[in-house]
Amino acid sequence: MLKRNHADEQYIARRSVRDLPGTIGKLAERLAGLEEQDAATAAEHAGDLSIAGRSYSHGDALDVLGEKLPAVPQRVTETKQIPLGVCRGLAFGLLLQPHSYPQVYLEGATSRYELMSGHRPGPRAVLNALERLVEDYPKRIERTRQELVIAQTQLRDYQDRLGAPFTQERYWVELSVLRDQLKAVLAGNEKDESDRPLPPPEEFGAGMKKRLAAKVIETDPVRLTRADVAAEVPVARRVRHKAGHFECDEP
Numbered sequence: 160m161l162k163r164n165h166a167d168e169q170y171i172a173r174r175s176v177r178d179l180p181g182t183i184g185k186l187a188e189r190l191a192g193l194e195e196q197d198a199a200t201a202a203e204h205a206g207d208l209s210i211a212g213r214s215y216s217h218g219d220a221l222d223v224l225g226e227k228l229p230a231v232p233q234r235v236t237e238t239k240q241i242p243l244g245v246c247r248g249l250a251f252g253l254l255l256q257p258h259s260y261p262q263v264y265l266e267g268a269t270s271r272y273e274l275m276s277g278h279r280p281g282p283r284a285v286l287n288a289l290e291r292l293v294e295d296y297p298k299r300i301e302r303t304r305q306e307l308v309i310a311q312t313q314l315r316d317y318q319d320r321l322g323a324p325f326t327q328e329r330y331w332v333e334l335s336v337l338r339d340q341l342k343a344v345l346a347g348n349e350k351d352e353s354d355r356p357l358p359p360p361e362e363f364g365a366g367m368k369k370r371l372a373a374k375v376i377e378t379d380p381v382r383l384t385r386a387d388v389a390a391e392v393p394v395a396r397r398v399r400h401k402a403g404h405f406e407c408d409e410p
Contacts, residue, residue: 165325175317179310186307192268193303197249198296200267204248211244217286224282231255233278240264246289253285263288271299330370337367 208215210223224243231241235255242252246265254262254272262272263285273288280288325331341363343351350356 161327162325162331165327168320169323172317172321175313176321179314179317183307183310183314186303186310189269190300190303190307193296194300197267197269197271198300200248201293201296207245207247209245220286221282224285228280228282228285231261243285247293251289253280263292265289265292271295333370334367337363337370341367 208217208220210220210227215223227243231253232239232255234257236257238257239255240252241255242250244251249265249267251263251265254264256262260275260278261280262274263280265271271292273292275284275288340351340357341360344357344360344363348357
């Protein structure tokens with residue numbers, strides 16, 4: 160089992176060293192797009208909102224969207240993107256998917272989405288979703304930066320583990336030799352394959368016990384299951400038990 164676990168760890172390390180650089184590259188590209196382009200554009204064009212190439216105030220935009228949204232189909236058979244305008248320098252619209260509510264998207268160097276709560280979102284719901292997407296840029300940037308640091312740390316860890324020797328190899332070999340010799344003794348053989356005399360079975364047992372006692376192998380920590388945790392006895396039951404109404408025989 161130890162040897163198999165070591166082989167599994169090496170396989171995971173090889174796969175991670177192969178795949179993580181691509182993940183790191185995508186995260187770095189997304190972080191640059193969020194921080195250096197989209198968030199900067201949104202901050203530079205604060206308050207700007209245009210629909211069909213014309214700029215509108217927030218109140219006028221509600222009326223214009225109220226006229227456009229009824230023409231958007233409620234259900235589609237394939238994914239479809241409906242552009243509506245530009246908010247703070249970033250394109251926005253609705254993303255329609257089969258068997259799902261529409262999503263408001265905000266698109267620049269990266270794409271952000273928020274799911275609506277019905278098949279026919281109103282203009283105020285769309286504008287509120289756009290505001291939430293814009294306000295969420297700092298949190299999204301920080302989250303992406305953390306994911307990038309984690310991926311970079313994982314890559315270094317897997318690179319350090321890659322090619323690590325099996326630390327229990329010598330111990331495994333010793334026990335394997337003892338096992339083969341014990342099989343030969345129990346089969347009635349007096350010599351091993353090298354034509355060397357074999358000791359009696361009692362000595363093999365003592366030798367194995369000595370090696371097993373001298374070698375401590377770390378195991379996985381024991382986790383409590385639901386059955387291992389005793390429930391608290393209700394207060395009312397404890398009071399009744401003290402009063403002698405009935406015995407409390409349940410945990």
